[in-house]
Amino acid sequence: MSLRGHHKATTATVQTASLLVVRFGKNLCGLPSAGVRGVLTHEEAGRGQSVTAVGITYHDVDLAGRLGTALDPSHPDMRVVLYSNGQTHGAVRVEEVIGMIDVQREECRPLPPQFRQDERTWVSGTTFFQERLVLILSPEWILGELGEVVGTGAGPRALSES
Amino acid sequence: MLRAARQQEQAVTAKRSWNVVVFSIGGKKLAARTEDVGGVAPWIDPIPVPSRTPFVGAMLAREKDVMPVYDLGTRLAREPEGDTLLCLVARHVDGPMAICIDSVIPSLHNIEVNQIIPSKRMDLETLGSFADEGEDIDIVALQRLGHSRPDSLRS
Numbered sequence: 516m517s518l519r520g521h522h523k524a525t526t527a528t529v530q531t532a533s534l535l536v537v538r539f540g541k542n543l544c545g546l547p548s549a550g551v552r553g554v555l556t557h558e559e560a561g562r563g564q565s566v567t568a569v570g571i572t573y574h575d576v577d578l579a580g581r582l583g584t585a586l587d588p589s590h591p592d593m594r595v596v597l598y599s600n601g602q603t604h605g606a607v608r609v610e611e612v613i614g615m616i617d618v619q620r621e622e623c624r625p626l627p628p629q630f631r632q633d634e635r636t637w638v639s640g641t642t643f644f645q646e647r648l649v650l651i652l653s654p655e656w657i658l659g660e661l662g663e664v665v666g667t668g669a670g671p672r673a674l675s676e677s
Numbered sequence: 678m679l680r681a682a683r684q685q686e687q688a689v690t691a692k693r694s695w696n697v698v699v700f701s702i703g704g705k706k707l708a709a710r711t712e713d714v715g716g717v718a719p720w721i722d723p724i725p726v727p728s729r730t731p732f733v734g735a736m737l738a739r740e741k742d743v744m745p746v747y748d749l750g751t752r753l754a755r756e757p758e759g760d761t762l763l764c765l766v767a768r769h770v771d772g773p774m775a776i777c778i779d780s781v782i783p784s785l786h787n788i789e790v791n792q793i794i795p796s797k798r799m800d801l802e803t804l805g806s807f808a809d810e811g812e813d814i815d816i817v818a819l820q821r822l823g824h825s826r827p828d829s830l831r832s
Contacts, residue, residue: 541722542724542725581727582725582727583725583727624743626726626745627736627743627744627745627771627772627774628771628772629730629733629745629747629769629771629772629774629823630726630728630730630733630745631730631733632728632729632730633729634726634727634728634729634730637727638726638727641736641743643738643741646740647738648724648736648738648743650724650726656727
């Protein structure tokens with residue numbers, strides 16, 4: 516492989532973001548796919564506070580709670596996403612796994628500048644999937660490495676309707 | 678010459694009055710300069726965003742356009758009223774921002790500058806207030822909403 520060819524390959528890699536799109540209530544979130552280690556059904560994951568797979572223990576991560584959504588554990592589409600950044604391993608319960616998507620970088624937008632605080636590191640940006648907004652979450656926030664839990668403010672009537 | 682004089686007179690008149698949009702949140706009347714308003718549309722379900730920025734915790738997505746929601750109702754301890762709530766688009770310095778308002782259609786008013794009272798409110802960014810039908814109506818500085826320092830009266 517020539518240096519020139521290698522450069523081209525690198526450029527192609529960074530122009531696309533690969534995301535696992537999952538649903539919490541009516542809202543979609545994108546988990547960077549590099550951290551996805553597996554997807555289990557509720558039965559496969561069991562009811563404990565952690566899931567062990569291939570010798571690694573994934574501790575329960577309440578991402579739905581941090582997103583202000585209540586999960587229905589009896590929902591048939593509910594899945595447990597095993598997620599890791601190499602240091603922290605988390606089992607993320609989601610209402611549904613929509614699928615893996617590749618998004619062009621230019622289709623990813625940062626949060627609007629009116630979001631001025633820590634959320635800028637929690638949410639890497641936004642994109643669209645089937646005309647629905649997807650929040651792209653940072654792996655560290657998914658795994659609860661970035662500090663305390665803060666709820667969301669969806670504004671008038673939104674939470675009661677969701 | 679007559680035309681030029683008339684245009685000048687109109688310009689002076691324009692500076693002596695403000696065109697404002699009067700809207701309400703939870704029955705409380707508020708106003709905004711027309712140039713600070715990007716439009717009014719039906720309210721749609723916002724998408725919650727985990728956030729620590731006060732009163733900015735959701736976004737609206739219309740087709741491929743995304744804008745943050747400013748929860749002015751919560752800031753004023755008011756809940757928007759009506760069956761079909763409306764979305765007022767604020768022309769904020771950082772970009773358009775959606776505000777949920779009552780279902781009452783906003784109305785246009787022309788206010789003489791000498792009717793505008795400089796605001797002493799420290800809890801809301803305003804450009805002043807004026808009296809209408811016995812009620813004080815604050816003119817919200819939509820461009821600077823969320824910035825803590827209140828604006829002074831502009832002429």
